[in-house]
Amino acid sequence: MGLMSTSVERLSGSAKLLRAMNTSAVLAHLLSRGPLTRSDIRELTGLSKPTTSEVLRTLVSADLAIVTGHTSGGPGPNAEIYATNPDGAYAAALSVRETGRQPEVALAVTDLSGATRARHVRVVGLDVAEPADALVKALHSVCLDAGLAPDRIRHTHLGVPGSYDPTTDAIHHVDVPGLGRAGLVSRLRRRLGATVEVDNDVNLAAIAERRHGVARGADAFALLWIDYGLGLAIDLGGTLLRGSRGGAGEIGYMPLGLPGARTLLRDAPDLHSVLAGPAVVALAAQHGVRATDPAAAVKAGGAAFLAALAQRVAIAAATVVAVLDPSLIVLAGTVGRAGGDRLRDATTVALRASGPLEATIATTGVTDDPVLLGAIDAGLERVREDLIRSVQHNHRQ
Amino acid sequence: MGLMSTSVERLSGSAKLLRAMNTSAVLAHLLSRGPLTRSDIRELTGLSKPTTSEVLRTLVSADLAIVTGHTSGGPGPNAEIYATNPDGAYAAALSVRETGRQPEVALAVTDLSGATRARHVRVVGLDVAEPADALVKALHSVCLDAGLAPDRIRHTHLGVPGSYDPTTDAIHHVDVPGLGRAGLVSRLRRRLGATVEVDNDVNLAAIAERRHGVARGADAFALLWIDYGLGLAIDLGGTLLRGSRGGAGEIGYMPLGLPGARTLLRDAPDLHSVLAGPAVVALAAQHGVRATDPAAAVKAGGAAFLAALAQRVAIAAATVVAVLDPSLIVLAGTVGRAGGDRLRDATTVALRASGPLEATIATTGVTDDPVLLGAIDAGLERVREDLIRSVQHNHRQ
């Protein structure tokens, strides 16, 4: 643990650093624990009365904290209740997805308190000269409708069905026309005057699963996303594993069996060919279920079909468990969700039958748009961290 | 990134904390960058002359730092050169391994500077009433021979061919008789009066690979250990992935192909059965190579055998890449080492042929005992971190 890492602080400095640290600590507590009185803060930080007062004065005058109310009931004067100023900063979340025709963009704007202040789904044509401008326009119009100042957006989190390579500034492996344009993200950054981060949609779904779904409190879990495509998100105690080229979780390419082996399917060299949407539909057809949509196929399918599907899911699960040993594997995506408890139970059985590997299998607990929710959470977290850091690092006068 | 984590510091305090932080920062720099003059420290920390002097005085009087020499050559007085006191603390490393008959224990003691002060391999019978006492006795006798005070050992790192479960205080999946005894580690801790950490041998080999082998400077890499058994260590930027039950990297259990599929081998349900030592020997026999030792078989085997073996290695590699996307995969263990450049090249070819997954394959660069070296590194790192932390945290007078 911590080999070569700078986990142990090497901070050094003088009294100014102290003030910065204390201010930042108070802000962090306000952000994570909600409204607090002076005495709450005193208990949490161990600071003295005059210091807490001074720090709060600083935060209020920096427009980062406000007095939201007063205590009442007890003896003595009513203590002031401090909270972060909700309008101190906003985070924007965008989820772009293919719908077959024009791409759909889900947008949301959250304030510092975590309240979603605006949310919309729009069809945005991105196959234009400047797709970034189209996204900015959509975001600004959503802000306008909700009466929010767009320049208060400190960070924008973008979810895409692909992976972003910062070195080439391009989104790869994406089917949405226009979204793969090089320079889109840096233009977005410039036009919005804010930080922009791009994340894979499956990764964002995992973030939502940890925050709102069945992975709440899990130490580590993997989210298996089955849809038209196939994806895997790996969450290690709240940190997502991305891999050296952002390719972690590309389990569609996972080879199945030794080359030359004759498998049940004529040609099954990788997991994609047996578990992604088309393969699910094909498997359903073998079991007499006629459907073009994989989720519909799963809903309509009988026990035999589900058992066959579960065996394939179990292969993926077993591999992930053998490599990573997560305590939990969440089945998500339209297929995972449609499978529900039936697919979960069948997969549990199939996994247990395949060997000594153990893990809890669960169906996603996120009913709302998981990608957008994840982008909101990630964006909000980023804004909060940036604020804390900005307070912490401005101690060189 | 950093979701839910306390990556952002929430430290708060008064001037005492400042002193503790500065002392700890100076110690950290001395530990990681070796001997330094006052001006070096001033540049690294940004502290003023009087403060650096004061901090160094504190460290020297705490026996943690010493003056090792003086500069010369330049104009002005000769600056004192400070270094951590090598004898300030020791770390012990133990690697227990099965040899067929009596278990062999490799022992080493390192001082704070990283110099190995004692090293030995002993045969230690662990199938006794108190196996912990036998280990302690061996360690003490090694210290005695080298003239080292055993009570200066601040931490002992134990490498075992298995996994340690702290909840039951027992080492699991271990073949060495006596080593699986419950309570062994806590007794070791008590008898040595020091912290004891247990690590899987393959994980330790990965640590050695990062420090002394081909993984130096890699952002993330996986180490595939092929021996009598099969193992995988996953290093993410210097942090090892252990999994929720310490079972990460148990790829021997990885299923191969869909159940019911007829594979090349009659019965090949998992990776262990095609890639662990016995399978390597069997594959060699198929290619006319007669050997009982898998490493010898690999050394004696021809190109066809190596290509067949490499195809199996590539399956493991491809799976790891699909899940984790490391930039580097290191082949280690006796088979990996014996395979050398030939196996590496054949595996590279086989991986490239199997799909679009990419990763650099390399042969281990550690020639010395990798498990013991890893235990030394991990133990030394732990001692250093503990020292830095102990200085950092004693600011409540």
Added chain:
DNA sequence: CAATAGTCAGACAGGTTGCCTAATCGATAG
């Protein structure tokens, strides 16, 4: 003599303790 190592004294910044005043609630007395 020039340049550098290290110390010393005073200033400074920020935090803490202890004391003070003001606010609020409950209990008690009228």
Added chain:
DNA sequence: CTATCGATTAGGCAACCTGTCTGACTATTG
């Protein structure tokens, strides 16, 4: 029912404390 008192708590103020910094000073070396 009302007025008052006491207990309790919020928050401010002043003096003190700790640790760092600046600038001057001494000592040492080429």
